[in-house]
Amino acid sequence: MVGPTLLRLRRTFTHALFAGDAQAAERAVSEAMDSGLTAAEIDIELITPALIMIGDKWATGEISVADEHLASEIALRVLALQRERRRGERLRRGRRVLLLAPQGERHVIGLNMASDLLLEAGYDTRLLGADVPLADIGLAAARNHADVVAFTATMPDSAERLDAAIDYLRAVRPETEVVLGGSAVSFELAATWNAAVCPDVSSVVATVDALVHHAPLN
Known part of the structure; x- marks a missing residue:
């Protein structure tokens, strides 16, 4: 079951993708990690739904190819951020x-x-x-x-x-x-x-x- 924190962060992350705001997207993912969400939960319950919505809006012409590309690049950026942060945590442990x-x-x-x-x-x-x-x-x-x-x-x-x-x-x-x-x-x-x-x-x-x-x- 998806909890209220994850729902809120999903909305925040999705809004950041549509706005092309990489920093807001990174903050949402960082907060998700601080809340104890696993990488699988963040990937499946936060990032994937946002990308699906981006894809749907692109398919219907509500956003441009450029908008879709920007959102994809931001998603790649936060995935790299998540990997690097977890790597750092393992090394510090x-x-x-x-x-x-x-x-x-x-x-x-x-x-x-x-x-x-x-x-x-x-x-x-x-x-x-x-x-x-x-x-x-x-x-x-x-x-x-x-x-x-x-x-x-x-x-x-x-x-x-x-x-x-x-x-x-x-x-x-x-x-x-x-x-x-x-x-x-x-x-x-x-x-x-x-x-x-x-x-x-x-x-x-x-x-x-x-x-x-x-x-x-x-």
């Missing part, structure tokens, strides 16, 4: 990210936001918070089997401690990837440790994805 601010760093609002975004994206996150003693960082990464450690540094004097923190980490768990964020992070420091720089909180998932997807599986 079981991957653990440790988030912390090294000793002396107490500004962790951005770190908490980053943890929420990574958790929502499907990563297993462990938030250690502020002022983590340098000598404990490597041990914490090893004990938690961290694939990625995300550091934040915002205070002017944090750079030296951040350098020492990564040194402790790499001494104990050299295979762990490193992400750096915060106003005190320099690209020179990141290059020294072959770490990724996250320019802002909103890009943390993409930054971690790039590390995890290209790193050899443990």
Whole structure:
């Protein structure tokens, strides 16, 4: 039985196809995925009925060939979006990210936001918070089997401690990837440790994805 959420999304998606609005179509499919609908449910109950209606309108001359082609291209685009998102979710599953601010760093609002975004994206996150003693960082990464450690540094004097923190980490768990964020992070420091720089909180998932997807599986 088709539920009210799926019916609403079907109407939204169908309207987006007729309007030639690819972004609205993508939002509808994304919402469907967020609602827990399977790929089969989205394909069969949401996308297919909309395409059938497009085909019927084209056959009766109510829309043009160009309109039909645009709708088809949008459908192909959302199918690719769906595949890529599910692929990303599979790759994130079981991957653990440790988030912390090294000793002396107490500004962790951005770190908490980053943890929420990574958790929502499907990563297993462990938030250690502020002022983590340098000598404990490597041990914490090893004990938690961290694939990625995300550091934040915002205070002017944090750079030296951040350098020492990564040194402790790499001494104990050299295979762990490193992400750096915060106003005190320099690209020179990141290059020294072959770490990724996250320019802002909103890009943390993409930054971690790039590390995890290209790193050899443990």
